[in-house]
Amino acid sequence: MANKPSANTRPYEIRWHGRGGQGAITAAKIVAEAAYIKGYRGVTAAPSFGAERRGVPVSALTRISTDPVRVVSQVEKPNVVVVLDHTLLKYQEVTAGLGRKGWLVVNSWQHPKELNIKGDFNIATADATRVCRELGLTVAGLTLANTAILGAFVRATKMVDMASIEKVIRERFSNDAVDVNLTAIMKTYKITKLEKAR
Numbered sequence: 001m002a003n004k005p006s007a008n009t010r011p012y013e014i015r016w017h018g019r020g021g022q023g024a025i026t027a028a029k030i031v032a033e034a035a036y037i038k039g040y041r042g043v044t045a046a047p048s049f050g051a052e053r054r055g056v057p058v059s060a061l062t063r064i065s066t067d068p069v070r071v072v073s074q075v076e077k078p079n080v081v082v083v084l085d086h087t088l089l090k091y092q093e094v095t096a097g098l099g100r101k102g103w104l105v106v107n108s109w110q111h112p113k114e115l116n117i118k119g120d121f122n123i124a125t126a127d128a129t130r131v132c133r134e135l136g137l138t139v140a141g142l143t144l145a146n147t148a149i150l151g152a153f154v155r156a157t158k159m160v161d162m163a164s165i166e167k168v169i170r171e172r173f174s175n176d177a178v179d180v181n182l183t184a185i186m187k188t189y190k191i192t193k194l195e196k197a198r
Contacts, residue, residue: 011042011065012159015075017094018084018089020056023146024122027082028060030150034164035064042069045162057088062161080157083107084128095119100197107149117163119197124156126192127146131184147181149187162189 014031018024024049024165042065047058061075077097086108088094095117097106104120106112109130112123128148137144159172162185169181 006128011069011071011077011082014062014064014080014082014157014159016060016062016082016084017059017088019062019088020058020143022058023144024082024084025060026059027084027097027146028062029161030147030165030168031153032062032064033168033171034160035062037164037167038066038160041068042067044069057091078102080105080153080159082153086110089115089117091165102105105149105152105156107145107152109167110191122156122197123195124152124192126155126188127183128150128152130190131191132185135179135180135184135187137180137184144185148184148188148197151187152192154185155189155192156194162186167192176198 001046016024016028029043032043036043045062047060063069064070066173066198069156077099080107081095081098083089083094083106086106098121100120103124104121105124106115106117107128108125110125111125112125128145129143131148132143132145154162154165156159165185166182170178
């Protein structure tokens with residue numbers, strides 16, 4: 001279970017890695033809004049660096065706290081790293097700073113052990129891309145797994161709950177997109193594989 005942020009502690013920090021067009025920034029905002037619904041009053045979400053261009057590596061961040069968040073720097077010691085494209089794991093900066101109690105959440109068909117990632121942190125994997133393909137969640141030929149991966153995030157971290165995520169999805173998406181996105185999140189939640197650090 002995630003370490004919940006409390007008063008007078010540093011915010012709970014989540015770093016998102018994806019490629020331009022995959023919706024990492026949107027996912028970061030959805031989690032921030034869900035945390036606010038859950039009662040956290042300090043929430044921020046933003047691109048981490050650079051402009052988002054389709055296909056190039058991009059990063060976003062979410063900070064959650066019981067107190068107002070006044071930190072605007074990059075996330076250097078995340079509690080969670082979410083990777084929307086498993087090919088980005090080849091870059092050392094993706095997992096940089098992630099500690100023993102942290103979670104690495106990866107959009108991958110592989111079991112966490114099969115990723116062969118060196119690190120003293122917990123790992124969760126789920127094939128969010130397959131779920132989205134099966135449900136037809138594609139735009140201009142690009143499979144959008146950013147909402148689906150939220151199921152794996154919730155399952156691993158328990159930082160926010162499904163009810164809060166659902167409320168945000170219903171507020172953010174049009175009627176015809178709500179059900180398919182919620183189905184993708186639930187399916188990914190169910191297939192998530194967890195591996196705790198020893």
